[in-house]
């Protein structure tokens with residue numbers, strides 16, 4: 001918990017330094033693919049709520065979709081690529097039940113269509129590290 005708090009403070013400091021020289025808008029973040037790992041996790045965490053992933057995916061328990069921990073366990077085991085999946089370029093490997101796949105597929109075809117590469121990368125990094133944030 002302390003670690004998480006510390007992490008947010010560091011990020012806040014980083015952003016507040018930046019705003020002294022110029023405005024830090026979303027657009028600004030999106031045009032900087034060289035974000036650090038921690039900034040990606042932070043941004044990914046935010047996007048996971050903003051893009052409504054959280055309404056169907058809890059961290060540790062099944063909701064409408066599988067939990068983030070379950071998804072990541074399988075993606076790590078099978079060496080899967082979240083970004084490719086969310087771009088519609090690779091097939092589902094977690095829950096392959098037709099009805100479940102259809103639910104997630106409609107997100108990919110719908111609101112995820114216009115998501116930027118940086119945003120997808122951040123979401124994927126966040127999901128990959130959700131375990132660290134949770135247990136330490």
Ligand code: HEC
Pocket residue numbers: 048051052053054055056057064065066071082085086091092093094095096100101102103104105107112123
């Ligand atoms: C309306 C509910 C819903 C929303 C919103 C949603 N998902 Fe899903 N998601 C599902 C369901 C159901 C599955 C199980 C089917 C499957 O595995 O493809 C799933 C599966 C997944 C998988 C595993 C795919 C695989 O290989 O099987 C990933 C990764 C994923 N979601 C990421 C996301 C992200 C990131 C967001 C937000 C941008 C999101 N989901 C939003 C319902 C949802």
